[in-house]
Amino acid sequence: MAEAEYSGPRDSKGKPRRHLPSPGRPDEKRAFRPRRPANAAPSKGNLxxxxxxxxxxxxxxxxxxxxxxxxxxxxxxxxxxxxxxxxxxxxxxxxxxxxxxxxxxxVKQAEPTKLFLFHKPNGCLTAERDFSGRKTIYDFLPADLPRLMPIGRLDLNTEGLLLMTNDGEFKRQMELPSTGVERTYRARTFGDVTQEQLEDLFNGIEIDGIKYGRIHANLERRTGSNQWIEITLTEGKNREVRRVLEHLGLKVSRLIRTSYGAFTLGEMAPADISEVRKFDLVMFRKTLDTQLAKKG
CATH class of the missing domain: 3.10.290.10 (RNA-binding S4 domain)
Structure with missing residues (x-):
């Protein structure tokens, strides 16, 4: 009697590929796992x-x-x-x-992480240098400080609290939207807006195809068509506060960041800088790691 023609899977040489029973599980077929090419790029796990x-x-x-x-x-x-x-x-x-x-x-070995609070003045760039000659934040920093990097950015005409660190990994962790670190701003605006319109921002908003996440916004005080608005957000996208307020028909005449995470501007004068105590930094990072662990 002629053997029936094999119609199952075949290997690269055309020979039938037979499934062998797994040890201890005679009723289960072993899944085929293709061999990894010798010249393949390393997987993420190998890194x-x-x-x-x-x-x-x-x-x-x-x-x-x-x-x-x-x-x-x-x-x-x-x-x-x-x-x-x-x-x-x-x-x-x-x-x-x-x-x-x-x-x-x-390159010198990494030093212990340091964090500084800097009151960025209005009219300077959050950049290391500007080829057009405009002032940057580094024009205001004392010469005896370690090399510092800004955590996030503030626009040319936005003033207030700017965190600075010597640790690039800490900088990256603080900037990631997934970290969920809150930033609070006070904006002086001109135009008509209601508290109800501001509360609608809590659900997020899309402007020109860009989606902005949850925003807490409240009217602080109003004089005619001028008002101060407090805004708290976690994403910090480029010009987010200005774009959202302008979308509501408001003109922003002054914008100040008053806090970033647990750190506040307080009574710091423009261009003032102060180092966060090591204990306070350690406690903040522990809280941050705990929050990230819960999200993960």
């Missing part, structure tokens, strides 16, 4: 730290060289070397920054 190793981009960010994204651009431009040899990928795993240089300058 996790082991024996204390971390990605070079993360280590350089923590050392205050730049944000992780900027470090990745530096690596792509060939500006980062190890013992004189260019690093080719931000996924390079290292235990320390020994022998690492940026633009020919050896």
């Amino acid at each position: 996790e730290r082991k024996d204390g190793e971390e990605r070079i981009a993360k280590l350089l960010a923590r050392a205050g060289v730049a944000s992780r994204r900027e470090v990745e651009r530096m690596i792509a431009d060939g500006r980062v070397e190890r013992d004189g040899v260019p690093i080719t990928t931000p996924a390079t795993m290292l235990k320390t920054l020994h022998g690492i240089s940026v633009d020919g300058n050896l």
